[in-house]
Amino acid sequence: MVQGNVTIDPLSPALPVENPEIREILDLTTGEYLSVKKLIGSFRYDRLIAERVKVRSALNSSPIYKCATCPSAVYLVSTPEKRFFFRHRHEDGACPSQTRGALNQDDIRARKYHGLRESEPHKRIKRLIERSLLADPAFQTDSILQEKRWYVSDDRTQWRQPDVQALRGDRRIAFEAQLSTTFLDVVVGRRDDYSKGGAQLIWIMAGFDPAYRRLTTDDILFSNNSNVFVVDDETCRLSEAKREFHLRCFYREPYRDGDALKERWAEQITAFSRLTMEPEAQRTFLFDFEKAEKELRVAADAELRTAFFAFWTADRTRDSLQPWTSLRQKLTARGVPIPERSDGNSSFSTMVHGLLSAFKGEPVGWQFHKLVQVAHHIAEMYPQHVLAFGHALAVAEQQDKIDSQDSKGRWQRRSQKLRESLQQRDPRVMPDLEWLAALCFLFPEVGSRVTRFLEMVPEQHHVAHG
Ligand SMILES: [Zn+2]
Secondary structure: OOOOOOOOOOOOEOOEOOOOOOOEEEEOOOOEEEEHHHHHHOOEHHHHHHHHHHHHHHOOOOOOEEEOOOOOEEEEEEOOOOOEEEEEOOOOOOOOOOOOOOOOHHHHHHHHHHHHOOOHHHHHHHHHHHHHHHOOOOEOHHHOEEOOOEEOOOOOOOEEOOOEEEEEOOEEEEEEEOOOOOOHHHHHHHHHHHHHOOOEEEEEEOOOOOOOOOHHHHHHHHOOOOEEEEOOHHHHHHHHHHOOOEEEEEEEEEEEEOOEEEEEEEEEEEEHHHOEEEOOOOEEEOOOHHHHHHHHHHHHHHHHHHHHHHHHHOOOOOOOHHHHHHHHHHHHHOOOOOOOOOOOOHHHHHHHHHHHHHHHOOOOOOOOOOHHHHHHHHHHHOHHHHHHHHHHHHHHOOHHHHHHHOOOOHHHHHHHHHHHHHHOOOHHHOOOHHHHHHHHHHOHHHHHHHHHHHHOOHHHHOOOOO
16 A cells, blocks of 8 residues: 655754644743744754654643643644644634634544454564564563553553564563554553653554655654664564564664764664663654764764864964865854854854863963953953853863962952852853854863853743744
């Protein structure tokens, strides 16, 4: 049953529908109103899919978003073309935004799904899973059951009927076959129920083609650390031959191509015992995509930081525009603006020189002789950087050095006053927001402290919505 399908590159930005009915929503976590198109567009496709599962899962207990114009909570849905919009949980006509048309995809999928559960392909994959498990002595033979009720809690009214269930040691595992029209409510509902009941849910597919993925596959894939599992004739034979449950795993593998982060699909047949299970997140994976991606990013960021400081502290009198432009491009790609020219903005230059001085314990980029002179210069001319400078001294443990150079106690008196001004949120000493992203990137420890300070100020935290 091949339907029209649009398969999206996981690293590409998510796309909202052209004219969403709900244009604005309230983020209940931050208390901010958000433009739906901007919010959706700010996510990478794979991350929005993971978010969509999270939003759906929280919808009935503690919703993450609500409609801006009515009291209804909202959740993320997709068109068949994989463009996203928000839909009301309850729609009673009270809201000017109408998000449930005559064609309700969810309802249609729900009906189709229940029909498919009795189908031959579904029975076939259940048998393959059962046979694979029976071959493996690590799974207790009498615990391997097909379509048997399993009680989520002592309350006998709450039960699930997994396609196949089994005990491995004292861990209960529920295997659910993913059918071609499994829909988000099922994915999320199962996940939450098994999680409540202390069991691990693993979705099994009959086949997987990275280049042809349905949305329901993406829901499972991207909420499972980008790993999916297939049980087929070959893996089943292998399980029986080796007397150990084997599965075919498909996963995304990130790699670096110069400064760009790319990825490829990988496929591997693996023994079940090699999988990592995270019961709380209900994730089961062979390859830790998230960790690998983060490590690549951290390494690339560290390299870029090193290149920036190498440039900044080198003799920049000759031929400095080209390397700067290249640094600027890479930083801009990370959402970190820096000036067009390296000497183009004195506030930026002072911030970088000031913090380098604090870390080194002596003036960097000035004719001064002592660190305390740098401190006075910043306080006098660039008070928007005193907070960052102060935190840098603390992080680098250079406070004593300044004190030893402050024989008349002038800096001590001055910094006391600055502290009071900061406590009162005096606009003159408030951090320079224009270069905050650069501060956070170049000096992460200092940046996070300054950000924390800013987050304690409601006036600074509220961004205008246009
Ligand atoms: Zn509404």
